[in-house]
Amino acid sequence: MAMGKHFYYAYFLIKRLLAQLLASIAAVFTRLGLKVLASGPVPAHIAIIMDGNRRFASRSRIDKRSGHVLGYERLIQTLDSCLKLGVKIVTVYAFSIENFQRSPAEVSDLMELLQDKLDHLVSKEQLVRSYDVQVRILGDLSLLPKGVRESAERAMLATNNNKSTVLNVCIAYTSTHEIVQAIQKIMDERTQDQPHDKFITKEEIDRNLYTGLCPPPDILLRTSGETRLSNYLLWQCSNSYMCFCNALWPEFSFWHLSWMILKYQRAYPFLPRQQRPSF
Numbered sequence: 019m020a021m022g023k024h025f026y027y028a029y030f031l032i033k034r035l036l037a038q039l040l041a042s043i044a045a046v047f048t049r050l051g052l053k054v055l056a057s058g059p060v061p062a063h064i065a066i067i068m069d070g071n072r073r074f075a076s077r078s079r080i081d082k083r084s085g086h087v088l089g090y091e092r093l094i095q096t097l098d099s100c101l102k103l104g105v106k107i108v109t110v111y112a113f114s115i116e117n118f119q120r121s122p123a124e125v126s127d128l129m130e131l132l133q134d135k136l137d138h139l140v141s142k143e144q145l146v147r148s149y150d151v152q153v154r155i156l157g158d159l160s161l162l163p164k165g166v167r168e169s170a171e172r173a174m175l176a177t178n179n180n181k182s183t184v185l186n187v188c189i190a191y192t193s194t195h196e197i198v199q200a201i202q203k204i205m206d207e208r209t210q211d212q213p214h215d216k217f218i219t220k221e222e223i224d225r226n227l228y229t230g231l232c233p234p235p236d237i238l239l240r241t242s243g244e245t246r247l248s249n250y251l252l253w254q255c256s257n258s259y260m261c262f263c264n265a266l267w268p269e270f271s272f273w274h275l276s277w278m279i280l281k282y283q284r285a286y287p288f289l290p291r292q293q294r295p296s297f
C-alpha cells in the first residue's frame with residue numbers, strides 16, 4: 019500500500035518536472051524564434067479573422083461558449099507574440115453584423131463574453147499596460163446591447179492615452195456597412211458645408227472608415243482553413259498579404275504565427291509598399 023503511494027507521488031513529481039522542462043525548452047525556442055523573425059521585415063499591422071472556435075469546441079467535446087473563451091485566451095497569447103516581435107497594430111474580427119443571425123442563446127452568450135472580456139482587457143490584462151496598447155472598438159456600436167456598448171466605450175476611454183500600439187476589435191462590423199456609413203457621413207457633411215461638390219475622393223473615404231487614419235494591414239490572416247473574406251476590411255486589405263491557415267483559432271500557436279511571418283518575409287520584396295504607422 020505504502021509502496022503504491024510512493025509510486026503515485028514519484029509519477030506525479032516526474033510528470034510535473036517534465037512539464038516544467040518542456041515549458042522552459044519551449045520558452046528558449048520562442049525567444050530564439052522571435053530573434054530570427056525580428057531580423058527580417060516585421061509587418062506593422064496584422065488583421066485576423068479568428069475562425070473555428072465552435073468547431074474546436076465540438077471536436078474537444080466542450081460547449082460553444084468555452085470554445086470562444088479559449089479563442090479569447092489565444093488572442094491574448096497571439097497579441098503578446100505580435101507585440102514582442104514589434105507589430106504595432108493588431109485588428110481582430112470578434113463579431114460580425116451577420117453573427118446576429120446565430121441562435122439567440124449563442125448571440126447572448128457571445129455578447130456576455132465580449133462585455134466580460136472587454137472589461138477584463140482594460141482592468142486586469144497586464145499586456146495592455148506593459149505594451150501601452152490603445153484599445154479601439156470598430157463597428158456600428160448602436161447595434162449592440164447597452165451593457166456591451168458601455169464596456170466598449172469604457173475600454174476605449176481607459177486606453178485612449180496609450181500611444182505605442184493598437185488593438186482594434188471589430189464588433190457589430192461588416193465592411194460593406196462600414197463603407198456605406200462612411201459615404202453617408204461624407205454626403206451629410208457635404209449637404210451642410212459644400213452643397214455643390216459632387217466628387218468623393220479615396221482619402222475622404224479612408225478618413226471616414228472606422229479604421230480612420232490607421233495604416234492598412236500588411237497581413238490578413240484567417241484560421242480554420244476557410245478561404246473567404248467574410249466582409250472583413252475589404253477596403254483596407256486591397257494590397258494586404260493573405261494568409262490562410264488550417265489550424266482552428268484556439269489551436270493557432272506561436273509556430274503557426276512564425277510560419278506566417280516567414281512566408282510574408284519571403285514575399286516581402288514583391289509586395290507593394292504600404293503606408294507605415296507614424297509611431
Ligand SMILES: CC(C)=CCC/C(C)=C/CC/C(C)=C/COP(=O)(O)OP(=O)(O)O
Nearest residue numbers: 068069070071072073089090112135136187
Ligand atoms: C474582447 C475580445 C477581443 C473578445 C474576443 C472573443 C472572441 C475570441 C470572439 C470570436 C467570436 C467568433 C464569432 C469566432 C469565430 O468562430 P466561430 O464561432 O465562427 O466558429 P466556427 O467557425 O467553428 O463556427
